[in-house]
Amino acid sequence: MKNRYITSGFLRKLIILPAIFLAVSSMNSCSEDFLDQPAYNSLDTESVFNNIDTAEMYVLGCYRGVIPTEMYYQLGAGDTVIHSSEDGSTNNSKYNICNYQYDAYTPNTITGVYSAMYAVIERTNIAVSGLSKMPESAKRNVLIAEAKAIRAFCYYNLIRVYGDVPSVFKPLDxxxxxxxxxxxxxxSSRDAIYDQIIGDLQEATTVIPNFAQSGYATTERLTKQGVNALLARIALYAAGYSLRWDLNTGSGAMMARRSDNTRVQQLYQIADNACAAIINGGTNSLVQAQSGKSGFEALWFNFDQRKFSVTNTEVLWQIAEYGANTNSAFGVYANEGSRGGTYGSRKALQFVLPSYYLSFNQGDTRRDVSCTSYSVYFLNSGNASDTWVNAGTTFSCIMAGKFRMGWCVAPQAADARNLNIPILRYADVLLMYAETQNYLNGGPTAAGNAALMQVRNRAGIGSVPLPSGQQAYESAIVQERKWEFAGEFNLRTDLIRMNRLASEIEATKQAMKNLSNKSGAYANTPVYRLYKLEKNAQIYGDPYLALKYIDITNPTEIATISTVPTSSANYAAYQTALRAIVTAHGQTTTADDKWYPTNMFQAYTSTFNGNARKAAGFLAGFNQLQIGNIIYTKPTGSAENGGTYPNWIEGGGDGLFYGFVPNKTELLPFAAASAGHPLVDNPNLTQLPGY
Structure with a gap:
């Protein structure tokens, strides 16, 4: 058989698959055992599907590319939790997309998701077709189900980014x-696509083995639990809200569910049943406290360290990212930032909104895992003999923490992290089940409460009361999902499908104004924090969690820490005074310890904050961080900004979510800038209304 793509010359013009040559030739296995093997180069699919082993290799290759980096990076922000700090402000695509400022031209649209997803869809279509012609066997049926599940995930990604998209369920030839x-x-109608892929997933759950029966070492391949979790998630999206319009007229865009309420009820029941199947299966659980770590901390430390024997019970599906051939840029930007040393110079280009950081209940162990109030920097010159420290940050530069560099393994390439990508977790199943129980029963149920309480108990906030009303309970689930899934790249579209995006954006904008003014819920938020100078071990596998600090509210203590000496001759006496404050707060400190105050509402680079760090020993890097400078060089407080809100909060054309327009920006427009973009090459592909 000749190369099916070479002989089908007309297909070269089909713009929905511009990357198909590369995609089909990159058939690396996503299984841990095959990750770093050379790519399978054969394009002769007839020979591939003459043998069940080569057919399996082809299906494993379909996992490649299911996570376009720009999608999970750019759409991982703007969720009222994670925000972009990439340099360039309003000229930067990430910052614009984070703030819902789109147009149909780069850099204000996401250009590669469309082609990347259809490339994988074509591969899965080839797999389903080729396998269907092979003699029936249990393994063949599993591979067909696996390919269909991967295809379903790709369509789910497309629909939550673009809405209605072309439907292609056969190979192009x-x-x-x-x-x-x-x-x-x-x-095509997204509802029809959803119904197709939901049916495929329902069928797949009857074929694909449980993880325990699969023989797999990790959850990098889909198992019954992973497929059920994916089924539940997609069913909720299919039943939920999305931006809809008349495909014939291109008008009437508005947030709505599908019009068939009976089908909506069925979809919630499908999701409910899928979650119940996993929960009642009894083989999955949340990672619990161990080795001095809270359960949430143990989950992410072991995940980053690739100790999947610990995390397999909770992480139901993850994308393999280890080895020279598979390593992606995932996580490169979602870190605490580092300047030199073992970790190299890695700029953190995402940060955590302080309104989120301050939202956690006291004792919630998730805060210091999901957020880091430090960045890694050197004290003096940055040479090999220097000391690297965890530099305490201000409210305008709290960073994402789940994928921090010290918790990871040493990267195999300078531009990668060797981080697997978590897609589905048991915690998600528990919270989806609480949500479906609440919806189907007109309010919370005992079973739903039990699921939600597993998540809360693991986090250490089991004593927080649960609401009883249906709407209040749904709001509690929205907040719980924020606390649980920060930085896992689904919150933005979760808010859309729950029709909460507009209200959450408005609430966050107001919260940030209140914080800036130190009013409302933030009237008593401490302005000053006293950080301890702590070294960074500069080793991969460092279990370090959080920088020690004391909030200072006593006027006498504030007066003491505010008089930062400008001469090094007075530094020792100043440190003695700071240690006395620490002792007064019941904490142990020694004569060798150094502390430094930080005004959390000022910019990291303010004169006070810089002088305070110099008094603790910061020299060459006392006012620098390896973070996007459009945020960390700016204050949070209005008083600290001359009496007006800082532009990144409101004003100046680039305040929080400045581009958000309800019933328009919940989805992204197709790119139309140049050849290779959907609207340029396909005259039948209509644009999102309003663009």
Whole structure:
């Protein structure tokens, strides 16, 4: 058989698959045992599907590319939790997309998700077609189900980014080349696509083995639990809200559910049943406290360290990212930032909104895992003999913490992290189940409460009361999902499907104004924090969690810490005074310890904060961080900004979520800047209304 793509010359014009040559030739296995093997180069799919082992290798290759970096980086922000701090402000695509400022041209649109997803869809279509022609066997049926599940995930990604998209469920060389719809496909109803892939997933759950029966060492391949979790998630999206419009007229865009309420109820029940199947299966659980770590901390430390024997019970599906051939840029930007040393110079280009950081209940162990109030920097010159420290940050530069560098393994490439990508967790199943129980029963149930309480108890906030009303309970689940899933790249579209995006954006904007003014819920938020100078071990596998600090509210103590000496001759006496404050707060400190105050509402680079760090020993890098400078060089407080809100909060054309327009920006427009972009090459593909 000749190369099916070379002989089908007409397919070269089909813009929905511009990367197909590369995609089909990159058939690396996503299984841990095969991650770093050379790519399978054969394009002769007839020979591939003559042998069940080579067919399996082809299916494993379908996992490659299911996570486009720009999607999980750019759409991982703007969720009222994670925000972009990338340099360039309003000229930067990440900052614009984070703030819902789109147009149909780069850099204000996401250009690669469309082609990347359809490339994988074509591979899965080839797999389903080729496998269906092979003699039936249990393994063949599993591989078909696996390919269909991967395909379902790709369509889910497309729909939550673009809404209605072209529907292609056969390989291109099995379609009619004379049909204009083959060359230039139109948008198809998302409801029809959802129904197709949900049916595929329901069938797959009856075929794909449980993890315990699979023989897999990790959850990098889909198992029954992973497929059920994916089924539940997609069913909730299919039943939930999305930006809809008349595909014939291109008008009437508004947030709504599908019009068939009976089907909506069915979809919630499908999600409920899928979650119940996992919960009642009894083989999955949340990672619990161990080795001096809280359960949430143990989960992410071991995940980053690739100790999957610890995390397999909770992480139901993850994408393999280890080895020279598979390592992606995932997590490169979601870190605490580092300047030199073992970790190299890595700029943190995402930060955590302080309103989120301050939202946690006292004792919630998730805060210091999901957020870091420090960045890694050197004290003096940055040379090999220097000391690296965990530099305490201000409210305008709290960083993401789940994928911090010290918790990870040493990278195999300078631009990568060797971090697997978590897609589905048991905690998600528990919270989805609490949500479906609440919806289907008109309010919370004992079973739903039990699921939600597993998540809360693990976090250490089991004593926080649960609301009883249906709407209040749904709001509690929204907040719980924020606390649990920060930085895992689903919160933004979760808020959309729950029709909470507009209200959460408005609430966050107001919260940030209140914080800036030190009013409302933030009237008593401490302005000053006393950080301890702590060294960074500069080793991969460092279990370090959080920088020690004391909030200072006593006026006498504030007066003491505010008189930062400008001469090094007075530094020793100043440190003695700071240690006395520490002792007065019941903490142990020694004569060798050094502390430094930080005004949390000022910029990291303010004169006071810089002088305070110099008094503790910071020299060359006393006012620098390896973080996008559009945020950390700015204050949070309005009083600290001359009586007006800092521009990143409101004003100046680049305040929080400055581009958000309800019933328009919940989805992204198709790119139309140049050849290779959907709208340029496909005359039948209509644009998102309003662009």
């Amino acid at each position: 099995e379609l009619d080349p004379n049909d204009p719809g083959t060359l230039y496909p139109k948008r």
